[in-house]
Amino acid sequence: MGLRSTSSSLKVGLMATALLIAVSGCATPEQKEGKAVAVMYNEVYDPLEPMNRYFFDVNYALDALFLKPVAEMYRGVVPLPVRDSVTNFLTNLKQPIYLINNVLQGEIDRAGHNMGSFVTNTFLGLGGLFDVAKLNNQQEDMGQTFATWGVPEGPYLVVPVFGPRTTRAAVGGVADYYLDPINYAAKENDMDHVGLIRAGASGIDERSRSIDALDEIEKNSIDFYATVRSLYRQNRNNLILNGASNSTQLPDMSFDDDDKPVKKN
Numbered sequence: 286m287g288l289r290s291t292s293s294s295l296k297v298g299l300m301a302t303a304l305l306i307a308v309s310g311c312a313t314p315e316q317k318e319g320k321a322v323a324v325m326y327n328e329v330y331d332p333l334e335p336m337n338r339y340f341f342d343v344n345y346a347l348d349a350l351f352l353k354p355v356a357e358m359y360r361g362v363v364p365l366p367v368r369d370s371v372t373n374f375l376t377n378l379k380q381p382i383y384l385i386n387n388v389l390q391g392e393i394d395r396a397g398h399n400m401g402s403f404v405t406n407t408f409l410g411l412g413g414l415f416d417v418a419k420l421n422n423q424q425e426d427m428g429q430t431f432a433t434w435g436v437p438e439g440p441y442l443v444v445p446v447f448g449p450r451t452t453r454a455a456v457g458g459v460a461d462y463y464l465d466p467i468n469y470a471a472k473e474n475d476m477d478h479v480g481l482i483r484a485g486a487s488g489i490d491e492r493s494r495s496i497d498a499l500d501e502i503e504k505n506s507i508d509f510y511a512t513v514r515s516l517y518r519q520n521r522n523n524l525i526l527n528g529a530s531n532s533t534q535l536p537d538m539s540f541d542d543d544d545k546p547v548k549k550n
Contacts, residue, residue: 329441329514330451337443341510344448348492356492368493370414375487377406377413379424381466386425390433398422424524427464428457432525441514449517 331337360368384399398420405418431453432438439452450458462468471479506512 329518330438331441331514333440333442337441338510340443340445341513343445344443345509347446352488352492353496356489356496359489360493360496368490371486372490372494373406373410373416374413375483375490376416376422377403377410378467378483380406380422382461382464383422383425385464386427386430386461389427389430390425392425395422395425399425423527426457427460428454428521429525431457441518449514454521 363371380399380403384396384403387393387396387399399422402416402418402420402422403413406413406416409415410417428451436453438454442450442452442455444450444455467483468480471477502512502516503509
């Protein structure tokens, strides 16, 4: 696959991203001055709740049938040190997109940490299997970047298979895909399957690390859907604030929601 094809794909992706951002902005309810704004931001804008609850149940069934059993088997068979190495490897692959988003947010020091982690762990950590750098880099993505730019979060969504999102987070996921250098490298070498393998491995890894926490949340929830929605949103808000919020955090899962647009510290 040539450079021209990749460039065309990038243009199409960014055009789609721009369109979705515009739609998300239009879909967000009109905001008023003062205390009303804080109230709106503390509530989830979920106009599609009936549909979202349906897909939440679908995802729950798929998780119970496939993902959770595989994750439990993975956790039961693979020793913890090996699982930690898999987590380290997958996290190392995300460092380039973390770096790009930190630059776009003006977080140059954090971007330097991303570069340091990626180079150090790739060359001294056997391709990222070992976290030699120990820089504790936080997840960064275009959903968070859009938040710092003031893009409205849009309606809350539950996407089949992928789970909770806001419109802003969904758009951010599309942008991240086209901006990720790892995806470029795979396309240039006709290795598109690498993305699927990476996504599958990440899903199993993340699910295996959240089994107990999710079971506990479900056990203690009157309304599991509403509880996940709330915790998920708090977790994303915490990411946007670079850990400065006091919100309860959801366990490490592939959730991708955003809170109000706010300048990161």
